[in-house]
Amino acid sequence: MLSIPTFPEVDRELIRSLAVYSDRELVSLHQLHPEQGKFFTALFCRYGAIVHSVVQHAVESQVQADYLFAIAWQQIFDELDRVKLSANAEATNWQNWTIDITGSTIDRTEIPPADRIRYSLAAAPPPLKCYLERALDRIPPLSRLIVVMTQNLKWNEQRICAYLQGEGQKIPVASIPDYLAEGYRQLTAAIPEDIRDLYLLSADAPTLLESRS
Template sequence: MQIPHFPESKHPLIKSLFHHSDQELLTLFQRHRSEGKYFTAIFCRYSPIVYTLVRHSARSPVQAEYLFALTWRHIYHELGGMDLREDYGLESTSFQNQIINLTAVCINQADLPPVESIHYNLKVAPPPLWCYLEMALEQLPPAVRLMVIMAGTFHWSETRIAAYLQAEGEMITPAQVRTELQEGYELLEAALPDDIRVVYLGVEAKNREESDLFAVPVLSE
């Protein structure tokens, strides 16, 4: 079993946080929820442990990667209310144990779909990017969100999306779908934290001319 390598762990923005203790990273994450680098640093620190546990519990590599992403999404939401201050100096061990316990919960409760139904690529959308993409997706207008999911998750063409919407009573052409998708991806990118765009899209937020999110599938469970 080979543990995946995550290039974000080498990014200067993330490497600059590695000297922080678990407690410090957790506190920074809780105090600065609009920034994604602190969760990404936690992910880079503990992803080998989580992946090892998950991989031994899944039947296939595809299901393992999907469960790995679901587990980190669960961890993201749990970190917001986690408190290590009562552990009297054992913060590292305590934090690691809590990560392991959260992983065990996800493994035990997992009801994974068959491989052919999973639309997830770990290399394209690592868990931190997935988490923030999903939150950004929730901010899109419903109609635009639907089109973005059709295009990003299921790889539907503009013609197929237009045909589906027309069957639902919407008067829309493939050209209009193309325009809506362009606007949708721009809104999606704008809703991402600046540091997540820098780390995962490889661009500085102040110098954006076109969207790179077309290469990143928007995922849904």
């Protein structure tokens, strides 16, 4: 039987202080303050167990369940940015809305075999993953490319340099570590401060490198 993971961020004061807000208020605050990640994280903590219980019915292993769980929350994150709040939004059943988004995600997602999945829920909880992906989209293209080649493709400095030179970027191999360090600095700065506080600054938090694995 698959298990529903625990979410340590539930017990952080930053998140507990938001328990007084309704779902509709959290959605509205999320849209009004995109520079803050705590409102989305509070919704994640509120409905994380429910979403995970839904995705479990579509897979055979814990690894696949965690992978699909992260994809579902990425879709929820994207939809929350686009959903239009109207006067009757207070009557919206946000739990059902979340389940509906999860269901549609399951229907259109091709889930790879467990041994091909690299995603780790412990290393990259969905709120961190969502804001990390957004941050990657916002940093300069060269920085993003070098970070991705290092992080995802596991290329060494010589291979990165050869690829960049083939693309017309005359960067000496000795300068690649400096470009990479600047890319990580830009990436970290593009993540909301409260998300960094929740996931990247505590003693047992994953490093930025681990969170992208």
